[in-house]
Amino acid sequence: MPESHAADAAGHPPADDAFLYERIAAHFEQAIAQQTLGVGARMPSVRDIRRQHHVSHSTALQVLRVLESRGLIEARPRVGYFVSDTALQMPAAREPQQLGPFPMQDHRFEGIGERAAEYLNKARLKGPLKVDLGSAMPAPELFDAKLLNQLAVALLREQPQILVHGPSAPFTHPDFQASMARYALGFGVRLAPMDIAATFGNSEAVNLALDALTQPGDMVAIESPTFYGILQAIEAKKLQALEIPSSPHTGMSIEALELALRTHPNLKAVVVVPHLQMPQGATMPDSHKKRLVALCREYRVALIEDDIYREFVESDEVLKPCKAWDTDGSVIYCSSLSKSYAPGLRLGWMNAGRWQERVQMIKFARSRNLPVWPQLLGARTVGSPSYMRHLVRLRQQLRVQRQAAAQAVARYFPIGTRLSLPAGGLSIWLELPEQISSSRLYDEALAIGIRVAPGDMFSNTGHYDHFLRLSCGMPFTDVVDEAYRSLGRMMHAQLGLPPRA
Template identity: 50%
Template sequence: MDAATVDTPLYLQLAAHYRQAIASGVLAPGARMPSVRALMRTHRVSLSTALQACRSLEDEGLLEARPRSGYFVQAPRRAVLQPVQEPEPGATAASPDPAPYSGIHDRISDFVVKCERHPVVTNLALAFGSPECYPQEALKNAALRALRRRPEVLVSPVPPQGDPGFRAVLARRAMAAGMSPTPDEIVVTHGCTEALNLALRAVTQPGDTVAVESPTYFGLLQVIESLGLTALEIPTSPSRGMSVEALELAFATHLQIRAVVVVPNFQNPLGCVMPDEEKARLVALCDAAKVALIEDDIYGALSDDDLPLRTAKSWDRSGNVIHCGSLHKTLAPGMRIGWMLGGRWLARIRMLKHAQSRANDALAQLAIAEFMGSHAYDRHLVRLRRLLKAQRAATAEAIAAHFPAGTRLSMPSGGMMLWVEMPGGRSSGQVFDAALAEGIRVAPGLMFSNSGRFDHFLRISCGTPFNPNIEAAIRRLGQIVAAGG
């Protein structure tokens, strides 16, 4: 047994054994799983371990618990939908003059005001997990222990870059993604949004152009507009991420590009992962063009197969990549803890952080440092990934069952969202309005671009455990889409 297996909880080892049996067909759909007592005898494990293993497989959608009958292997869930179409090979990087692409604030404000006016029964728009996805009790206990150990923390100043112990934990964790920062190179921020703000302020001036993925996270478009910058949208594949070829063309035709912002791992909203060779090409291209590359890796820890995904920063040898991360999706949405590696702009970022918001709250950093420094964090990530995988599969199955013919989606291999292409040019704005009137909130495609190219898309969240209420909301949403909004 290797070291990795020794560190893996016994119930997960047992679950992996039966997961393989299901995948290979040894346990076929409809077959009865060995009883809990049989598992105890066969594998010499406790009742608790046997139950945890079965429940883990149930969370993944591989087993179904039947009252007074035990566990049975589920038929695999397959969304009978075609993947989202790739961008046209001849798609241009953007209009020769990107200036018309602005006004995202007004559009987002309109959506926010509408949401405030309508009570929400089912929220399919959130891009983070529901509270039960996160280790609430463990984080509370970690915070209490930190407060007992350092009671002065609430009345003492915090080091400008963040708590040294927390930065040391982040530096150790970064090694799994191919990076090797020192704690002194890390700046703790108020979530990833502040990190992106600081990165853009460090490398641009008002009037500059920033190349972004298309579609991209609407919050980034808001940040760019707030800083007096212009977004240049680069075609992005639902399977391979930003087109490096289109970006190279943009560098040749738009001389005011000062930064490129990408989400290489589980991009929002597409859910795609950029292949490693494309990440390396992207880093090399930006370095040669002397254009800053800003990487948002907020979803990178959410891969289904538990294998660490490399960051673009791991190929950086000149300091030209600014890496931004956060725990908002993976551990603690309520704490707003993020961080960044500033590369060759570290000194300027430190200064901007001090001028903009000062240091982060220390207690949250101490609590998270204790939790992330232990194997409890690894166990949490394994559980979270399993939950999200099962929830994505169940949501995709419901979309396949209830949305009209011609609907498309690409199944990501991690993360917590689905990018759904509606048939027949349905308007996401009209679908959003009709669904909101019935208490169902979705994220319309109009929010993810300054152009109208994605009006026939919806982003649907899979962050909440799938239940009858969610299925009913998706069924109704499918009816609204079928009726044309």
């Protein structure tokens, strides 16, 4: 195995560690495939890997993360990593076959808005669903509604005038700004409180960033596939979305992005979801984040970072977003509590770097400020011990649900289905045999009350109809198991094969 690559002073691996961890991960992958490490075997710890392969702590950790994202190993909290029982049943998600950006003729810049809306509307018109595997949201019972209600009531008691006061400057409440600035410091991002804006979820933050940076006709580079909300925002602003191939393990291909930056002078911004990328579930290694920030700086292109899932990553260390490497304000950082803490608050926040004033001006012109009470609730809770305990519980529960979903896929779905089992988060992403159409599957499943998210919601290139995103936000009950079995039957029927179970 390769020799030591020293980390820099801040403990980050050097750029070529990107390849080093891949080589070490491949070594373990082979050991698992040959059953040298059989199902249930304990993996070497981070410390063992450091010693055996002479690598830095972060490289060793990345090796385990990559193996976990491939579904080969699973973490048991405070015990270690073990070879998972789904490991030998399902091939891992593949790296993208496309090396450069998707060619322009593959892009249809319009249509995603209507397509996504059509999928959402069909499900709404169908009425109550039996099983909703289409929405990447934790089930309500995974949140602490009782505690949130107590906090809300206490706040209204303390400040009985809060609902009858109109907006007043400053437009983001200083308590919320102070609280988020403190929280961000904990994950390596230093922000002045006054440069934090409260937004209507992460969605408004990304929209504001695009408005501040672009004119109709400009090009924006995005991961392919990506969250359909980003594609919809780009289309609604009459921008062009340039899809950059992205790995299900390490996120956007930096090489393909560099090629795009060299060849598309009207490229104004890059949008990434660095942690648990939606829908593939990749988490970018620090070395990639650093290269991405440096590249955007070199080409004077803004980086919009949608960091809604950082807190969902299973990790022993605190993960830093790209913003932590921003030295000149070219990273616009966006996040939200919608998925992690209180979906009903619709509370997002952002720091727009060099564009902060412009973003605040646009926000004021468009929608004024966010109501004060959600901001105060956020200010009182984010980073508190109860908040951190809630996140630990949420991650644990979601891990159990993802594992159960992966096992159901292995049991019922056609042989050859590839799975990207991410190191955290709310969903799994599947590559199905090529003859299967997930848009057809959507209609067939909806007819019996099951909703899924078909692959073509996440791209405009037409390359993902045999991909599927399934939500793991709800507890895995017998009814959910039966829904997986039904989906497996429908897929086998599309292939003209008898079902496996």
